[in-house]
Amino acid sequence: MFNPISVAGILRAPDSARGGHAEMTLDEKGKVTVRSGGADISRFHVRSLRVPGAGAGGMRPLLLPDGSVFETADAAAVDEIIRRRTVQGTSLWGGLVDAKMHYAVAAVALVAAGAWLAVxxxxxxxxxxxxxxxxxxxxxxxxxxxxxxxxxxxxxxxxxxxxxxxxxxxxxxxxxxxxxxxxxxxxxxxxxxxxxxxxxxxxxxxxxxxxxxxxxxxxxxxxxxxxxxxxxxxxxxxxxxxxxxxxxxxxxxxxxxxxxxxxxxxxxxxxxxxxxxxxxxxxxxxxxxxxxxxxxxxxxxxxxxxxxxxxxxxxxxxxxxxxxxxxxxxxxxxxxxxxxxxxxx
Structure with missing residues (x-):
């Protein structure tokens, strides 16, 4: 189990050079929340993040699923986020499966019960x-x-x-x-x-x-x-x-x-x-x-x-x-x- 990470940065909308102050939080379950102006702007699993490369002026960019870019100067925090994303996999499907694991277990149990009943x-x-x-x-x-x-x-x-x-x-x-x-x-x-x-x-x-x-x-x-x-x-x-x-x-x-x-x-x-x-x-x-x-x-x-x-x-x-x-x-x-x-x- 990982400790939560919170990092401050700038959030830029897709195809826009302008940005606003934002905060990205990664919880122990791999869920990412981006807040700006006191409201949650985006929520997704860490597996959905993309790393486009080094940014200008030492900033570290992270590409969000909706095309927005979150930039921060906290390189250590970004490295840890990338590490956790790698540990938990790179596919969005994997994140969904992980998030719904209890449903998957229940489904397997139902299939097994159905097979037993049939046989x-x-x-x-x-x-x-x-x-x-x-x-x-x-x-x-x-x-x-x-x-x-x-x-x-x-x-x-x-x-x-x-x-x-x-x-x-x-x-x-x-x-x-x-x-x-x-x-x-x-x-x-x-x-x-x-x-x-x-x-x-x-x-x-x-x-x-x-x-x-x-x-x-x-x-x-x-x-x-x-x-x-x-x-x-x-x-x-x-x-x-x-x-x-x-x-x-x-x-x-x-x-x-x-x-x-x-x-x-x-x-x-x-x-x-x-x-x-x-x-x-x-x-x-x-x-x-x-x-x-x-x-x-x-x-x-x-x-x-x-x-x-x-x-x-x-x-x-x-x-x-x-x-x-x-x-x-x-x-x-x-x-x-x-x-x-x-x-x-």
Whole structure:
């Protein structure tokens, strides 16, 4: 912070050789006030001053924004004014920004708040609505292409015997019926290899369950709990909502234009988004709540889900391989959901 400067001199109007006595004051904020005849003649920021060069008779001139010239014999004061002008910059715009800094900070805060609101509330809302309008052909193409990609790089055919597959299929049919439209659900068996014990949902209603998950489960209620969770993703259209949120602008054009050919073509490129990103934690929590409601309706002990989740978490940690659990809430958080639901009907 600078101390104020006050210097006496002569003020000459533009294009005039005549002048009158005046006083120039520079305050600690860089504001310059020129007074003459007991009145304020001019006010501006020090950055707006110009230094035209040495004046006649040892006088030091300063050029004001309106073209007036202030001259003084106090060279030391002029040098200090010039120094302060240099320290604070040379542009009028910089002076205005400095003077309105609190407004700038407020504006930045408002922009940040608006961006936060858009990302956390408006974008998910728009994604939900867009996903509802998305043609079934897009969801089907995304599901098919995603499964094809996994079959080429991750999965191999299932090794489960017919009896075990049949028992799991029977439980799955109850879950599909509970969802209200069993026709859109398909159970797909695969050997997970590096994916290990897992199950996950695709936007077209396909739910993939790995041999490793079936082998890890101690009973079919545990498998049903996991499959109900995946059905929750399908019912809530999490796959398409996630894709929309990642590609909101392009997909909005597709939806508004109603170009099904473009939508189907675009969908071919979307499996990579699904494979790379995984479902958000909010989506996972929503699917957990759906699974809990299903388990209550079937009188399945919610502790079955806690038990299989614990084993899946431990298995994923011991193998060190990739896990589709990585985007889920923590095991402890999910355990609380199902523990809390154990005594609730």
């Amino acid at each position: 956390t509330m408006l974008l998910p809302f728009a994604a939900r609505k867009a996903a509802e309008l998305m043609p079934d052909t897009v969801a089907r193409t995304v599901g098919e292409e995603t499964l094809r990609s996994l079959d080429q790089g991750v999965f191999t055919g299932s090794n489960l015997d017919a009896a075990r597959r049949g028992a799991v299929q029977k439980r799955f049919e109850k879950i599909a019926a509970y969802a209200g439209d069993a026709r859109k659900f398909t159970l797909v068996f695969r050997h997970g290899n590096t994916v290990g014990a897992n199950a996950f949902a695709l936007p077209d209603g396909s739910i993939v369950v790995t041999d490793e998950l079936v082998e890890l489960a101690e009973n079919y209620d545990e498998i049903a709990a996991v499959l109900a969770h995946e059905a929750g993703h399908v019912v809530n259209r999490h796959g398409m909502r996630m894709v929309v949120q990642d590609s909101i602008i392009t997909l909005a054009v597709v939806v508004l234009a109603g170009d099904l050919f473009s939508a189907s073509s675009l969908a071919v490129a979307l499996p990579a988004v699904l494979l790379k990103s995984g479902y958000s934690r909010d989506f996972e929590r929503e699917a957990d709540r759906y699974a809990l409601d299903y388990m209550r309706s079937q009188k399945i002990d919610p502790a079955r889900m806690s038990a299989i989740l614990k084993r899946m978490t431990e298995k994923a940690g011991s193998t060190g391989g990739p896990s589709l659990l990585s985007t889920h809430p923590s095991y402890e958080e999910r355990e609380e959901i199902f523990k809390g639901g154990a005594g609730t009907k």
